[in-house]
Amino acid sequence: MAAVKTHVRTTLNGEATEYLCEPNQSLLEVLRDVLFLTGTKEGCNDGNCGACTVNMDGRIVDSCLVLGVEAEGSDILTIEGVATPEGLHPIQQAFLENAALQCGICTPGFIVASKALLEKEPNPSEARVRHWLAGNLCRCTGYDKIVKAVVDAANTMGGKK
Amino acid sequence: MRPIEYVAAKTVQEAVKSLAEKGDAARPLAGGTDIIVQLRGGRRQLDRLVDMKAIPELNELTYNASSGLRIGAAVPCYRVYGDAAVASAYPGLIDAASLIGGIQIQGRGSIGGNLCNAAPSGDTIPALIAHSAVAEIAGPGGNREVPVEDFCTAPGRTVLQSGEILVAIRVPAPAAHFGACYIRFIPRNEMDIAVVGVGASMVLDGNKVTACRIALASVAPIPVYATAAGAALVGKEATEENINAASEAAQAAATPISDMRGTAEYRTHLIGVLTRRALQSAIQRAKEA
Numbered sequence: 381m382a383a384v385k386t387h388v389r390t391t392l393n394g395e396a397t398e399y400l401c402e403p404n405q406s407l408l409e410v411l412r413d414v415l416f417l418t419g420t421k422e423g424c425n426d427g428n429c430g431a432c433t434v435n436m437d438g439r440i441v442d443s444c445l446v447l448g449v450e451a452e453g454s455d456i457l458t459i460e461g462v463a464t465p466e467g468l469h470p471i472q473q474a475f476l477e478n479a480a481l482q483c484g485i486c487t488p489g490f491i492v493a494s495k496a497l498l499e500k501e502p503n504p505s506e507a508r509v510r511h512w513l514a515g516n517l518c519r520c521t522g523y524d525k526i527v528k529a530v531v532d533a534a535n536t537m538g539g540k541k
Numbered sequence: 542m543r544p545i546e547y548v549a550a551k552t553v554q555e556a557v558k559s560l561a562e563k564g565d566a567a568r569p570l571a572g573g574t575d576i577i578v579q580l581r582g583g584r585r586q587l588d589r590l591v592d593m594k595a596i597p598e599l600n601e602l603t604y605n606a607s608s609g610l611r612i613g614a615a616v617p618c619y620r621v622y623g624d625a626a627v628a629s630a631y632p633g634l635i636d637a638a639s640l641i642g643g644i645q646i647q648g649r650g651s652i653g654g655n656l657c658n659a660a661p662s663g664d665t666i667p668a669l670i671a672h673s674a675v676a677e678i679a680g681p682g683g684n685r686e687v688p689v690e691d692f693c694t695a696p697g698r699t700v701l702q703s704g705e706i707l708v709a710i711r712v713p714a715p716a717a718h719f720g721a722c723y724i725r726f727i728p729r730n731e732m733d734i735a736v737v738g739v740g741a742s743m744v745l746d747g748n749k750v751t752a753c754r755i756a757l758a759s760v761a762p763i764p765v766y767a768t769a770a771g772a773a774l775v776g777k778e779a780t781e782e783n784i785n786a787a788s789e790a791a792q793a794a795a796t797p798i799s800d801m802r803g804t805a806e807y808r809t810h811l812i813g814v815l816t817r818r819a820l821q822s823a824i825q826r827a828k829e830a
Contacts, residue, residue, distance in 0.1 A: 386547070402544065403544070403545050403546060403547035403590070404542040404543065404544050404545045404580075405542075406542075406577070425581065426578045426581070426582070427574055427578060427642070427645070427646060428732065430643065430645055433645055436648075439617075439619065439648035439649075440644055440645050440648055441645050441648050441649050442574075442645045442646070442649075444577075445572075445573050445574050445577050445578070445645075445646075445649060446573065446577075446649070447547065447570075447573065447577065447590075449547045449549075450570075450573070450592065450594075452549075493644070493645070496644075511730075511731065512644055514643045514644075514730065514731030514732050515642060515643020515644055515645045515646065515731075515732060516643070
């Protein structure tokens with residue numbers, strides 16, 4: 381079958397972004413291989429690990445399970461859109477301060493997922509953080525430091541939204 | 542994933558036509574959380590995906606206390622459990638919708654897609670059966686309705702014929718003193734496939750059961766509607782002894798296999814435990830309703 385490319389218009393990290401993709405390319409492949417935004421990671425590529433988590437229209441999704449063509453008209457946030465020119469996002473800072481990462485492959489997914497939680501629920505319980513992050517797997521650090529970082533970030537950010 | 546054609550249908554008629562043109566080589570796409578994995582893994586080979594998310598009827602979630610609930614086939618799980626009125630009226634369905642996958646999957650995956658994927662382990666299916674849900678189908682030959690308990694025909698197979706799509710799932714308004722519950726057993730807290738799942742619903746008159754439906758996941762090639770198990774409680778008091786009898790009838794309705802998730806014997810044991818717990822929770826909720 382001839383691979384006809386589709387023209388897709390999105391808002392990506394706050395900027396109007398257009399790309400061409402084939403219907404069999406996932407949003408993850410488009411981000412990494414077409415737009416060269418390699419902060420979003422490929423882990424399992426089947427929706428189990430959450431390493432490819434991005435925020436799409438206000439909901440976190442596994443970008444490996446979204447087709448690039450499905451993103452037409454969407455507002456997408458990737459890890460590249462989390463820090464500002466002024467500095468790291470408080471969640472990123474909390475991950476550093478809590479040593480909540482080792483190899484770092486799962487980290488962008490955890491941070492994008494955590495940001496969505498704290499924007500919705502500024503003061504989640506530890507249990508709520510663990511439940512929210514169940515779709516993100518970490519194979520080296522373990523979860524305690526990650527959960528602690530998210531709770532610390534919530535405290536730092538408290539009332540600022 | 543091999544090359545594929547993507548069609549974003551705008552109307553039910555357009556979707557039906559686009560699917561019928563390709564027969565078995567086309568499938569609907571809603572959240573994509575099953576079909577994209579199947580295509581990538583080579584478990585399905587298709588020439589065309591027809592995206593359902595731009596069709597208004599498939600995106601509607603409507604609830605009315607007298608006419609009940611209608612869930613468009615492409616409505617993602619989070620919208621169903623995120624609606625306070627729906628969550629309070631359909632507790633068994635909400636149990637299921639809020640434990641499928643993680644937050645990422647619930648943001649995309651639909652209850653309609655879970656039903657059409659027809660996995661024996663599909664968590665929402667026993668819950669839908671417990672809630673007496675009906676599938677609204679549109680196709681080249683017109684519209685028809687099928688009770689959810691008759692929808693799945695084999696693992697991954699349903700009553701949908703070439704060109705037919707699931708438009709919506711309709712769930713009747715709950716009676717007074719109605720309660721329902723879906724629980725499953727998995728070896729971890731989240732993000733796993735049910736070893737056994739049980740959906741139960743109940744209408745109480747005082748402590749007497751006037752209606753009861755029980756359905757099971759992961760214990761047969763298709764989700765099981767255990768009619769005898771529900772019937773075992775109807776007209777009886779909601780006592781421990783009668784609950785035990787219903788759970789034994791549920792065990793008898795299953796034909797579990799042994800696989801990497803558990804042996805047939807273990808699954809049979811779990812059906813008993815989970816049916817009792819689901820019934821107890823449904824009774825509690827019916828009393829609070």
